[in-house]
Amino acid sequence: MEYPRKEFVIRKVIEDVPSVENSTTLYEKEEHFGLTWKFLYGHENGYLSLHLMLDSDLLGSWSIETETSLKLISSNGTSSIIRENCNFRYRHHMWGWDDFMSWSTLLGSYMVNRKVTVEAHVVIKEMIGLDRKNLRKFDESVRDVSDVVVVVKDRRFYLCKEILAVQSTYFRSILFGNNEEHPEIEFHDIDPEDFQAFLELLHGESSVDDSTVEGILHLAHVYNTPMCVRRCEEFLIEKSKFKLDKKLELSLRYKLENLKPTCISHVTSVADVREIVSAEIREMDLHTSQALLRKLLIICD
CATH class of the missing domain: 3.30.710.10 (Potassium Channel Kv1.1; Chain A)
Incomplete structure (x- = not known):
């Protein structure tokens, strides 16, 4: 089995794009790999701005090497993506673009039903100076x-x-x-x-x-x-703060037969189904897809 990469995705559906006023910055905040990350998105001087920020007050010599992709996704199948290798370190906590795309292009070519989706996909290549405290010695x-x-x-x-x-x-x-x-x-x-x-x-x-x-x-x-x-x-099942799609992905990859039905039982809205589908889980099988479809029919009935 391929060794799992340290990676995460922060995704946000902007529900009412035209109402986002100029000079407005919003954000999604999530915990990943023991660190707090902010995905900032907004309307700045006629452009869509997208930035990823490590929300940390860490001092000293540390760094996080990543491959980071910022993406704009439309429900019409159109998307735009920028991918770069980034180095997060002391006093260099943020990466992104003030002018990812003109606001007029966003409205004219990407917005559908007043909505678009923005996404930050991060692959952590190396973490230096941030090792967790060991609970037992094997040295x-x-x-x-x-x-x-x-x-x-x-x-x-x-x-x-x-x-x-x-x-x-x-x-x-x-x-x-x-x-x-x-x-x-x-x-x-x-x-x-x-x-x-x-x-x-x-x-x-x-x-x-x-x-x-x-x-x-x-x-x-x-x-x-x-x-x-x-x-x-x-x-x-009991303590993790992972999102539903991540838990379901792990349950399928590692055949966790108690976690999978727990995830399905926590699907209570169309938004939950949309989150799982948009995650594009590679291990998704026919049985799980059918279970999600049955749950969606119950929700919509």
């Missing part, structure tokens, strides 16, 4: 009580084979039968921060939150760790 300080070392992109994790093997059939198959006193396993295609959070959950810590759940879920799926999958699913 050199526990080397004397470990019997296996896992190396993830030059970061060494000192672990116990039995704990890994009891929870994961993947680790059981590669660890037992190895006669080395301190066998070493190397992974190149995973994120060390995701692996840290996964190990913390495996060792009984409460490491699941909206910034870690997707990375943990992916590793739990790859390493066949049912307990971690179950804990992540419980978090998504």
Whole structure:
């Protein structure tokens, strides 16, 4: 399975475009990966302005490398998009355009029934200086009580084979039968921060939150760790602030059979259906599509 990118989408339907007066800026505010982001949109000097802002008072040496796309979407199928690599850092929190498109072009070619949709799609490539606080140590300080070392992109994790093997059939198959006193396993295609959070959950810590759940879920799926999958699913059902479309996407990707019907049951309006459809979930299957259609018919009846 392809390793999940750290990405998010902030989407807003502007309901009454002609009423947005000049020199007006509005915004949508959402939490993603432990950070607060604002998607600003407005009418400035005869243009549609679009900006993405990291709403943060972080100090010091930190940076976030992203591929950011700002997009204008019409229900008639017309769209306009600008995509760039961006670096968010101290005193450089915002990126975008004051003149994304002339307001007259927006009204004449994109607005349908007085509405348009604006969207910010962000892929986080690298985060430096923003590592979460570890809940448990797997470093050199526990080397004397470990019997296996896992190396993830030059970061060494000192672990116990039995704990890994009891929870994961993947680790059981590669660890037992190895006669080395301190066998070493190397992974190149995973994120060390995701692996840290996964190990913390495996060792009984409460490491699941909206910034870690997707990375943990992916590793739990790859390493066949049912307990971690179950804990992540419980978090998504009970505590997560993810939007409905994101929860449904995760339920389909990782076959979370309790989360999926919960998502469907929370569809209560045409707007909810529109949000899910506009997300263009790649894992959407026929059964889920039919369930959404049945729900839509009930709503419209």
